[in-house]
Amino acid sequence: MKQSRLIGRTLREVPKDAQTAAHALMLRAGFIQQLSAGVYIYLPLLHRTLHKISQIIREEMNAAGGVELLMPALQPRELWEETKRWERYTAVDGIMFAFKDRRGATACLGPTHEEVITDILRREIKSYKDLPRCAYQIQTKFRDEIRPRFGLMRAREFIMKDAYSFDADEAGLDASYEAMRQAYHRICQRLGFQYRAVEADSGAIGGSGSQEFMVLADTGEDTILFCDQCDYAANQEKAQSKLAEFPQDAELQPMQAVLGEGLIGVDKLAKFLNIPVWKTTKTMLYEADDQLVAVMVRGDCGVNEVKVTNHLGCKALRLINAEKIKELTGAEVGYAGPIGLPPSVRLIADHYVKGRVNFECGANQTNYHNINVNFGRDLPEPEFGDFKLAKDGHGCPRCAGRLKAARGIEVGHIFKLGTKYSEAMNCSYVDTEGKPHPVIMGCYGIGVSRMAAACVEQSHDDKGIVWQPQVAPFHLHLVALNLEDAVVAQQAEQIYQRLQQEGLDVLFDDRPLRAGEKFGDADLIGLPVRLTISKRTLEQGKVEFKLRREPKAEVITLDEAVAKTRSVCGLAGR
RNA sequence: CGGAGCGUAGCUUAGCUUGGUAGAGCGCUUGGUUUGGGACCAAGAGGUCGCCGGUUCAAAUCCGGCCGCUCCGACCA
Known part of the structure; x- marks a missing residue:
């Protein structure tokens, strides 16, 4: 892509609404713009990153047996009445965007899709032979959050991957859950997160198990506790802890x-x-x-x-x-x-x-x-x-270790749902003896847009974002200087074509600006590799190669630069 | 939901206390000099001062209502 065609200009000053480094950088580097409270425009650069994150998630979901579909964001009230969740999501928690359509029917914008997927599967599943099933989608979700915060971190409209599993029995659910759990680990690893999987509360949704995938960051909204000796880790809502006990008085004193x-x-x-x-x-x-x-x-x-x-x-x-x-x-x-x-x-x-x-x-x-x-x-x-809040310094509930507290960004959450939805909505199958049973469900969510924010939160410096190659909007930033020189301009164009032919995603800064501005923007946008070409480098028949994460640049041949870029970005050599 | 603050050009903001028809920096346009880390000179364009109403000879400024955005609170028993 030519940068002269890009939408989303970089900003020199920090917009006043920015609260965290990641939020400020995304605004300044032209990745997002705010449209209203908690609602953001995904500009082309972020759109590409979201696409790359989504692709990684897709690959892992497919490998785990998931099949992709796309459900409506617009949902009828009736479905939510079946599971008795309408009132809770509208009147009690007020988290759902609900409204009347022109015929007077009440509808909502989906904050989640248990009802819709269960509706689909109850028509699909008849027999134990139709199980297991696992469906997922990557879609915009709507939640009228009490307090939207930190840009994409807690937005009212956001992109989520949600998956739902359907099994005949507990063992099946366990297997589905385990496959998803492993897929989530792989996704976090592929995205290069420093993270922890923690036990979580499954709440009123019920079910027997739940884990959250937390990216470690000081700006995280959740507190997690983990043992310094064993592998116990839980979020604060769920965490148990042991307290020191003290010797008690021998005699009762008068009250x-x-x-x-x-x-x-x-x-x-x-x-x-x-x-x-x-x-x-x-x-x-x-x-x-x-x-x-x-x-x-x-x-x-x-x-x-x-x-x-x-x-x-x-x-x-x-x-x-x-x-x-x-x-x-x-x-x-x-x-x-x-x-x-x-x-x-x-x-x-x-x-x-x-x-x-x-x-x-x-x-x-x-x-x-x-x-x-x-x-x-x-x-x-x-x-x-057990009603107390576990804290840093409390004893581990499993061993003699101590709990440590850390802040985390919840990027993923997996649940064993059980039969709450299948019973309420009559999603059942018949076993080998022809007897009906409710299907056993699990649900598995990933905040896709939140993951993008978490990437920036975990990887930036004082100059800008430092993208990991696998999620960067482009592999490399081709920065051409001295474009007023027709020869340089022509060669830059050729190099741009060549790099694309090599299968690289290239952002070509073809704007007639000064070097300082171009380098400043390149640092801010943070693509893994920067290739600079100018009169000077072309006279040597070479290009300047620089990694965003390293301070120094080197002047090498274009072929060498291509090979290095491929290697840095994890692309197979040619 | 409760409490607080803010709303002036694309961005960051001054002016508001003490009413007199809006100013800066960055960005943008044109010309010139520069040209590998946001350069300089000159000339410009761009604002219904969030919206509606009130007070006044006169409102960005005072008053009321509304809208929008942001922050804080939900360990204190």
Whole structure:
């Protein structure tokens, strides 16, 4: 492609909306433009990269037994009513773009495609002989995110690869899931990511297994935890952890309410009461759908709302507001405790709240804290479960190691779905005895446009993007100087043709600009190889070859440059 | 959803407090000198100051409404 024909000019200054390095670089280098909040134009350079990423994904999906199709983005409400997800996605979470068409029928722009694919397959599958099946598509998805962020990282319209597997039994699902898991690893490896696969929460979607593929980056929106000794790794929503346990008092002390004004925060509180922080207790009040719930965790921990949501089986869980807290506890925020709550409040507690003798908790009275509280004597034992948020420094749940925290960009997520959709939508098959069974499903997503952003996030310097050859929009940047010289211009054109004949993707900077501007743009765009030709190099019968990731250039023959470029870009030699 | 901020030329912005009909840098056009890391000189083009309404002799500026965009919050019990 001739750069004089390219759409998407480079910008010298950083657009003010850019929040991360990758976002700023994509805007400045002419890869994206914002059309509205969380909606981006994919300019030609990015379009080519998206195509290359998609192609790698296709190859791995096909190798894993997937077949590609393309489903409508526009979906009817009725399908979503079948799985009871319409209300959740519109009214509860509000994540779906929904509207009425001219006939008054309600439709939506698909945020995901479980309903549509299940509809297709329930007409396709009759017998166990029709299984397994795995379908995938690469398509634009729409999600009305609460807060679009970081350019392509969290957009409201984005490109996703979604795959769905259909099996007759659990063993089949396991095999399908495993094939996808391996394909995902290969995709991440081929894209050159520094990444980790982590255990993830499968949430209300249900199912028995789920993993996320996280590209490691400080700007990542998710926190992951991994063991420094074994291979345990999980996202924070899912992560379990062990806490240090402490020797307990031999005797129960009398419970007592202590006045301690304005002690917000467990560290201050523990210091004031002269007790260790682990003896303090946080009691958080939530509204779970229309039920009130109090969650107790040890004072040095936070509540993992995902774990609580799963335990309660509720749709929405949110902290209640200050007024309501006062109404329920009779105290200002900060003094809630388990004793004396109205019976309408369901009390649950983290495992590590248990087993403590003479612990502290809020007294449900402003400025008062109960000390020397004990289950059994002062209050009945609540329901126990794993409700705490795992953190850096906690113990590994599998071994004696410690958990470390890191930030990650979720580029892929694989799920065992089970029969949630197949049962709701009656997608079944008959076995060898003619008995019907619901099909067992899995679903597997990759954020294609997010992967492009992750590539830039992981590979850039102060001058611009440093593309990995396999996803770069072009293999090489042919930068021609001295184009006012007719001989140079003609030879540049010939070299451009020759490089293309060699099977290389070439961006030919044929613009009549000064060297500095051209080199600046080349660094910004970040193609793996830069070939410079000028009066000077052509007089020597050579070209200047430079790798984007290396500081130095060398002057070599065109043949050598072609061979080196092919090698750098992983193309077979000729 | 709650809170905050912003909206002036393609981009980055000054001007707004204290009303008097808009200025800069980059980019763009033309001419000239330059020509391997964003050069210089000269002359230009380009703005309904987000939209609607109000106050006023007069509004980018003050007031109200709307729209758009951005940021922050959802460990505090």
